[in-house]
Amino acid sequence: MTVIRMAFRNLVRFPKRTVLYGLTVFLLVFSITVSLFVYRACGLAESTLEEHYVFVASLVKRTQGRNIPLSEIFKCTPYKKLLAFNVTVSEGEGVFPAGSALTELPSADRDENPTDVWLEGPGCPIYGVENLGLVYPFFSGECHITQGTALTEKGYCGEADETVIPWWMAERYGLKVGDTVNRRYLRQTGEFAYIYIPTEIVGIYATSSPSPNIENYPAYIPLALAETDYGKILPSATDAGDIRVERADFVLKNREDFADFVAFAQAQGLDFTSANLVFNNSTYDVLCAELQNIGHIALLVFAAATLAGVGTLIFLTVYLCRAREKETAILRALGMKKTKIYALRALEFALLIAVFSSVGFLGGRFAAGAVCDFVNGTVLARASASEEIQDLNASESFVITMPLEKDFNMKISLSPSQIADAAVAVHSLPKLSVNELGISRHPFYLFMTDSENLTATPEAMKAFETREKLRMDIVGVTDLSVFELTETKEFPENFVRIYVNETSPYANEESLFLSADDFGDYVSVLLYEAGISPDGGRLGQVKRYYIAGTYQENEYCSGDDILVSMEDYHKIYSDISVTDHINHFQRIGAVWEKE
């Protein structure tokens, strides 16, 4: 107690000494705190930028008017470090019509008032997208979802018929999330026909700065869905080279991957004479350089403050101790133990350091916040508004060669830095670990079995069309070995192998005729025959698949589900879509932990 009382008394009774030493401690801690907090803020900001920045390599055409075939894109998609990608397509005059057929299938009233069907306006154009978050207006934050969600996981893998529509379409037709509207395509077979497919609205988007022609803002459906749509309407498109796109965007993990990605594309034989890869590193580079500069300045301040402060503090400590040698001698003469005298001195210094360090730390933290605000208002504001970035963001008409640059309003702060995330999250490609199983599911419908008469009469065919179709989902899995399978017969090597439930009534069939469509869900209407078309173009693509065996019901597939390997799943998907067996998007719908 004596030591503690003496220590406090000494500090109070020698105010000049206390203030001098305290001020030195304060300045040292203050400078160190400010510099370290600012340095840390820069580091955090860099990490945040690295983490949130979407590094995009864009495959763009070199010549105006010469779009890139999908087959070129498939030279880039196998890149192992690819996180996500986007392709936007619009084929077959895909629209949501403006007339009554928007919400009611024309078959319902074609006999009564077929004329209305033909007078329908084009309504809203439909784009198929693989990744809505990578569509420029969404990526840049210009467009955002106001109701519902963006396209969903189920939509992206083709399992659900869904759409995200623009605000103007919702307002004009009184639509809301959850409503069903019919997407319409012009079927390009021998007989021109419209086909209608019901689609659920999952989201409505709006723009923060609408252009005068708002009808240019389209509705979006998943590319997986568009692929099957085009499969129905573009029978002439037999391989991936027949579909051409303006651009494709590939999301990579970090900036260093750009060079590796180019090398990969080159090795894959990407035609760089007609297409080029461009990158969106400008914003990242500008902001990173500024953050690093500020961080270096903060480190220099830290080093200088530490050297000067610690030096001064050591000098003062030694000086003050020496100046108090007489006092020490007196205390010794009074019988105070050396250890107690040392404790007294240490306590005095500790009290000073504790109090003034705390004040210095709090002051430094506050000042660091102010420094961050200053940096945000000057250096980073200038960087964000730099000509280099603004030039890239200024293109209202979205020049097709422009990489996906984003106008980041970067702000450093003492807590993790804020950065504007994409308005719509980027849909990443699932990456499977050893213990994970990739599963994709697509609804198919049983058209016919072997037991039924394949050479049906027109009457029988009509009966097929009108009867209720059994839904048999194709379930593709990345590892068939986790299932208990029974191979029922010798099976040709190159055939698609489908497995049915061992309890299924179809287990003994040789093959199944599957269609991607439930004919009750869509109709086609002949352009020149006023909606009366019992067969022309109404039938979707029907494919015959041979049953390789049966599976034991499990948590992944059951009932009427058909189990296939993921490879075969993509082949089946290619059969009903515009892609082919070799060039197709290898999507995985869901990832499950293996049991």
Place this chain on the structure above:
Amino acid sequence: METLHLKNVSYDYTTKAGKVHALRDATAVFEAGAVYAIVGRSGSGKSTLMSLMAGLDIPKDGDIFYHGENLRNMDRDKFRREHIGMIFQSYYLLPQLTAVENVELSLELAKYKGNKRARAEEMLSLVGIKREQFKKRSTQFSGGEQQRIAIARAIAADPEIILADEPTGNLDNDNSMNIVGILVDLAHKYDKCVIVITHAAEIAERADVALKMDDGVLKCDFGKEMV
């Protein structure tokens, strides 16, 4: 009865110039109730002797006994706190403390059981400090007053031995006589063993026993009888 007994005490230390024999084979006995004056020129070893008697250092050779107990084997800090009161030429009061706090401090260190503040005030009154001056900082007193406060501090814990190193060195004649009077009274009235290191002949004259230090050798001088 002997209070402090120096037996063949020697002390040396090394400087750049070489080894210095500060004290050679000193033998002396100090008793309560007497004033001892140790005189000698500068560098003769007086202060070394005082430091050894106070237990601030230990002899290189020989021993010092306090009531027969060897200082080597004692807790010398405790010995100083409880049995030694020290007075210096420059008073050595703690400037950050008031007069009464300076005295009180020695009581605190000596773990004085009674009312420390009352005892400190009693001691200050004893040496002639007025009550209204008790709470003045020590630096606000004159030299003579400061030395009286130092004496009050030295005797507050009721030590048996008072060691005074040139207690009048910085004082004028009147104040010197005053201080010497107090020291003599401490020995004769309060039965303290007062050992004074001094240049002043008048102190030596008023001492009961005078010892002379000469080049580290302790001798009896001035016709005073060495105990």
